[in-house]
Amino acid sequence: MTARSRSAASGRAGGIAARLIIAMALVIIAGGITALLIAALVGPVFFHHHLIEVENSPGTTFEHAEAAFISASTLTLAIALGASALTSLAVSLILARRIGASLGTMSTAAAQVAAGRFQARVARPRVGAEFDELADAFNDMATRLDRDEDLRRRLMADVAHELRTPVTTISATVDALEDGVQQLDPQTVEVLRTQASRLTRLAADLAAVTRAETGALHLDRQPMTPQEVLEVAAESARDRYTAAGVELVVEASTHLPEVWVDADRFGQVLANLLDNALRHTPTGGRVGLGASRHGDGVRLVVADTGEGIDGVHLPHVFERFYRVDTARDRDHGGSGIGLSITRALVHAHGGTITAHSAGVGTGTRFVIDLPAAATVADLPTADLQ
Ligand SMILES: Nc1ncnc2c1ncn2[C@@H]1O[C@H](COP(=O)(O)OP(=O)(O)OP(=O)(O)O)[C@@H](O)[C@H]1O
Ligand SMILES: [Mg+2]
Structure with missing residues (x-):
């Protein structure tokens, strides 16, 4: 009060x-x-x-x-x-x-x-x-403490679960090497390296989502046109899209207001969405990056023609460690943190993000609404970071 x-x-x-x-x-x-x-x-x-x-x-x-x-x-x-x-x-x-x-x-x-x-x-x-x-x-x-405690417990359980697979694989491989059952051939080194890098990525993702969610993130913002933001993201992903045979197009309306973004952090937002879209869109599919005016602000859209998301899962995809198909998504190396980081980063920019899909096989659309730079530039710096 x-x-x-x-x-x-x-x-x-x-x-x-x-x-x-x-x-x-x-x-x-x-x-x-x-x-x-x-x-x-x-x-x-x-x-x-x-x-x-x-x-x-x-x-x-x-x-x-x-x-x-x-x-x-x-x-x-x-x-x-x-x-x-x-x-x-x-x-x-x-x-x-x-x-x-x-x-x-x-x-x-x-x-x-x-x-x-x-x-x-x-x-x-x-x-x-x-x-x-x-x-x-x-x-x-x-109520808040109760919810936070529940989140903390679930997070600990999820982290423990995520750590178990790579740690078990590494220790089993080391045991097999020690007993002479397995040789230190390139294949074994690859197994060890993959599991180690999975652990490294998990640690980095957890640190990123915690920083973003607790507001301890420093944003180095600058005004950028939505077109520029989308082009930069598309360019970084272009090679992987070409290799996978998925079309990537940028469709931004002209004369849009500038947005006030940290180029690196916001690049990470779009990179996560483009990474997901590519992973869930088969060869021959299409991913569109769009920008249009929305009220006083700007709406950015990442839409794919891929496998879509069932309505049961849609409300949960931004939760930490949530994967629609646990086994298959994990095989792709995903730990289900990408969208939590994405949402926390969008919120840190004063925006919102929502996921839409008409169901399996109908593609997925992620919609980000951001305030225009002119409306946030007057805020004190503390509110922007
Ligand atoms: N474009 C998409 N099409 C279909 N399903 C998607 C799409 N984007 C996300 N999902 C589903 O939402 C889940 C959560 O996505 P998120 O990015 O958080 O995790 P991830 O991609 O599995 O792992 P990470 O991003 O941590 O590597 C994914 O596992 C996937 O099942
Ligand atoms: Mg992801």
């Missing part, structure tokens, strides 16, 4: 300040009503009684009237003060018990979260808007 919303909460109806003011007003009203009642009902009787006594006792009328007034007003004040004190005691006790109970619940839940039990939640205590907001903030924090 921001300082502004905090001060708004304390001023608003239902806030703790408003409740305290109401409690104090209750005390004053109770005291006032009691004083009025006593003054109206008991005071005159008392006063009257004193005046009757004037007849039967010595002393002047003036002295008796004065004594009657003093005792009547003292009695009225004493009873009114007693009533105020009782009301104030009751109100303070009720408030203190409710606040104490809600703080107690909150601290128990906080202790549970501190002990790693992130499922702990608290109910809104309803003793003031600030307490309800504190409970909501606590629940949000616990």
Whole structure:
């Protein structure tokens, strides 16, 4: 909660300040009503009684009237003060018990979260808007921690799983070499090299996705035309496309606004998409790189005529380690991190990326929406990195 919303909460109806003011007003009203009642009902009787006594006792009328007034007003004040004190005691006790109970619940839940039990939640205590907001903030924090912990666990399991195959292959090969079952021929060296480079790539990919997702990535941005961005990416992939017999075309509309990108990092975004498209498009297929205006920004599209993605898998392809066909995609050397890195990099550029496919055999389209350079150039540098 921001300082502004905090001060708004304390001023608003239902806030703790408003409740305290109401409690104090209750005390004053109770005291006032009691004083009025006593003054109206008991005071005159008392006063009257004193005046009757004037007849039967010595002393002047003036002295008796004065004594009657003093005792009547003292009695009225004493009873009114007693009533105020009782009301104030009751109100303070009720408030203190409710606040104490809600703080107690909150601290128990906080202790549970501190002990790693992130499922702990608290109910809104309803003793003031600030307490309800504190409970909501606590629940949000616990939900987030719970989700992060779940992600961390899954990530550890996935990393362990990814490491197992190459590590097992390397150690089995080394054992076989040691026992003399296998010779250190070029084929064995190739097996060792492939598995070692798979480990190296996994480490580099994990570092890249972590850097991009935690925002620890420094972007060296410059204004570029969308056409230029696409041409550079297409040129780097051209040879591999030619070798695989897949056509690669760039179709960018003219007069598009410039985009504000880090050429290397954004090159990596398109390289990942082009790499996937090539891997999933058979010889004779076609991959198109397009750019068009989209609202105030620019839309970049990488569309292939390849195998497409089933609707069941589409929502998951940006998740770390997600592969549609685990065995086959792994055989290609992929670890399923490419699209997570891609999405994190696009987000770091202030853009969004989505995947579309009408199903298996219908090709796949990746759509990136980026803000135009003119709309982001005014932002402070910290927001751009
Ligand atoms: N153009 C595409 N056509 C069909 N399927 C695709 C396409 N792009 C991605 N996929 C599917 O989405 C999955 C996730 O892609 P991602 O790039 O994250 O991983 P990868 O290519 O398998 O491995 P890596 O990129 O880490 O080498 C892929 O395994 C593949 O099954
Ligand atoms: Mg990939």
